[in-house]
Amino acid sequence: MAEQVFSQGELEAIATALGDTSEGLTGSEIGHLLASIKMIDPTPTATKWVRLHNAFVERQNRAQNRRAILEFMRQAMLPARHVKRPERFEPMRANLNRALAFSGLAVDAAGELVGVDQVKTLPEAARRADELRADLVRRGVHADVLRFCRAELVADNYFHAVLEATKSIADKLRTKTGLTEDGGRLVDAALCGSAPLLAINALATESQRSEQSGFANLIKGTFGMFRNPSAHEARILWTMSKEDAEDLLSLASLIHRRLDAAK
Template sequence: MFIGVEITDEGRFRLVDKATTISEAEGRANRLKQKLENRNTHLKIYEYCSAELLVENYFHSVFESTKSIADRIRDVTGLHSDGNALADAAFSTTNPLIKINDFITPTDRSEHIGLSNLIKGVFGLIRNSTAHEPKIRFEISEEEALDILTTISYIHKKLDKIV
């Protein structure tokens, strides 16, 4: 930061404005983390990808945080499956292992099914894609990382409501 060069996610150097103070350099290094804190991001995000956030590694921050969802569901339910099978078993509509509400009204059921679908969507769209594609072919911008991490944070906040 003090010499005006940074390394891109592709491993290339690029010129940037020089930092003139230590606090300015720290601020740049912690920019993504600060933006997440401003969004009141769930603590599980930091638990699973704090090292990646510190170096603003968007790809691995997103990848590691998606794993936190499955890990948390397994911890709560005792299930050993993964992906859609895990979400389907945990959020079954006939014998749910996870309930985030009373599961009585049509609204309760819709919310329950919607959270399951959101989780499966994150697995398919984000986790599976980042697991199977090299980082250089699956670019994630800071804005996309913030959106994805916020979505995962929202899922964790819903899981905090397990009844």
Template sequence: MATARHPMWAPANVEAVCRVLASTEWPGLTGSEIGKLLAMLGIEDVSPTATKRERLWAALMTKQQANQASNCIIRFITEAMAPGRFVHDAARFDALKDAINEPLSLMALRVNEQGRLARAAGASTLDEVAKLAGRLRKELNRRGVHPEVVKYCEEEILRKSLFHAVFEATKGLAERLRQMSKSTLDGSELVDFCFSTKNPPPVVRINNFVTETETSEHKGFANLLKGTFGTFRNPPAHTPRAAAGWTISEPDALDLFSTLSFMHRRLDGATVTV
């Protein structure tokens, strides 16, 4: 029985898929993995010295054009996402599946749990892509991220703007401290006002602030707040996103959200003396 011929994919959609599969960061395929898959599927590696993304895009587009069908792209994705390749790294399978489902949703497709392409609800805008994929929100829910974290960066998370999501979530922590302490300060000055031990009791304290251990914990928490503001709020506040030097990966952003959750939970039980 002849194999059904699938309609050709638009170059932009092929490029979007290749951007995910050949990402330079985890969980993208390595150069050797791409080469092996192309050879196994009989797809000519027309640009072996190009970057991973350009190499994969050139190979798939050349084959699709020759066949006048997208079968080669579908076969590549199916083979790349075969669960057997991820027996010892299930987290990579989940991350790669969620990532590739974003561009696939523009064609009403998705990779299912069996690693095969299946029909899905279609998306026509980038916002719908983010809603359908929901990778960030899914992971935040899995981690039990505190509602106060998401409260201040809901739109940025939806749009997957990590740069601004990190900025807004960290600003949200400062805003909560201002609301608790009735202060109008910001950054390190705000932390000093809330947690200063010069005139006990501090305005905000996360424990009974009686024993030496409790005092040490209190001071350490204040330093954690200052470090968070200095690392994740001040650089974005003074640096354009495109400027060299300040970027954040998705794993780092998720770890920050977990850290912010810890701080919000400690503030949940804090005592305020105004």
């Protein structure tokens, strides 16, 4: 009987949870953990979640089982590993449990991987994700936003899909500039000042400079809505409608398009 493996969607979700910019493992932690369990690190300079995803895919494809990935999660969630940053443990655990929702696994409060009843709402979650994607495709939403229309991100409501799309904006800013900052500091360093690293127009007139400044403020506002310290509370309290999600994901799409065209 063949051993269990994770689907490609599950691997991406696990990697995204563990490699989250603000709540996940650091780059050095990822390198140490991969080395400690002798997992090949095929793209060590990639974005954290991409680096993890590629490592997981390489190992699972080669071994045809998920044992090394399970061990990576066990090691990553050891409470002792989070002594210096205890505030990130619960958000990381919540992100990882959402990624594992359809795998019959969860990380408990002690950091242990335990078996749980598999989520029963997979057809409903998949239907919601498909409907969201179809609506956004009709709107012509950017491909970098469409990838967040996944069942595990809309199983409870649409908040997490929008949150992950918002994080992808920061990832794109870092990729295009080589910066490592996050949030408002990242926007200031990338888009603000008299000679910004990224310009969405020629910056030749007062109107163009105002557009650049407004675009920077738009991204800051988007980050502030989802990525400030109160976001953990918002995840619990904000029951987001499909209509709100579609509007906010369309906004994320606009930002992605302008960043793609920025010089």
